[in-house]
Amino acid sequence: MSGEAARTLLATEPLTAARALLGAHFTANGVAVRIVEVEAYRGSADPASHAYRGMTPRNRVMFGPAGHLYVYRSYGIHTCMNVSAGLEGAGWAVLLRAGEVAGGRAAAVDRRAAARTDAALGRGPGNLGSVLGIGLGDSGADLLAPGAAISLTLAPPGAVDDAAVRSGPRVGVSVNADVPWRLWLDGSPAVSTYRRSPRADPPRG
Template identity: 85%
Template structure:
């Protein structure tokens, strides 16, 4: 599912948008992946979100329409991809954490030669951004526009078994770390390992 129907599905609470993105196919720069792991971020009510303190030139895509690409660099090295969610002005987004390469595997392998297996190519948000060939200049792209060269196709209703969707704490954030807003498809070897940030508060009982 693409176009305005997909945009309407993503123009909702970020956790619901995150669920909708599991099983989606994302195509860019000669590679297509099936998204198997995501994380939701909820703007001004979520201190781990880049939009927590309001709009800036860097995060303005998060405050626009749903279905646009928000790109940032993690530690100045890794390019991470997010999809804007909610209504305009919300500042919500979903981080694409991992994907299985379904087309363009040779291209993906050239971009990430250190991957030990094909299923490891897009494991982790930085690795996923690398195999997709995404740079910060791609920020703001409408992934749902007709004829878009970078495009996102959501799975049809019922295509992903709800029982296969698992949730848990987010990875690598030092605040609001324990909310179970990381979602993944159980059984996919491409899902990344959970690593709690050493700067995060101790887990709550």
């Protein structure tokens, strides 16, 4: 599924949008990946979100229409990709955490020469950005526009079995750390390892 039907599906609350992104194909710079792990972020209701304190020049893409690419650097090194979700002004987004390379393997291996296995090529948000050749200049791209150079195609309804979807805490965030807003496809070797931030508050209960 692509185009305006996909935009409508993403223009909803971020967990629903995150579920819709599992199994989607993301294509950029000669490489295609199947998305197998995502994290939802809820704007002003989520202190771990880049949009928690409102709109800035860096995060303004999160406040625009659904289906646009928001790119940032983590620790000044890793390029991470998000897809804007919800209605305009919501500030919601879904982080793309991991993907299986589905096309352009040679280019993917060139970009991620340190990866020891094919499964590791797009495992983790920074590695996923690297394998797709994404840079900060790509932030704001409309992933659903006809003929887009950087594109997103959602899986058809029913293509991803609900029984294969797992959920758990987000990786590495120090606030709002225990909400189960990370979703992944069970059994995919490309799914990243859960790491709780050492700065996070102790788990509740």
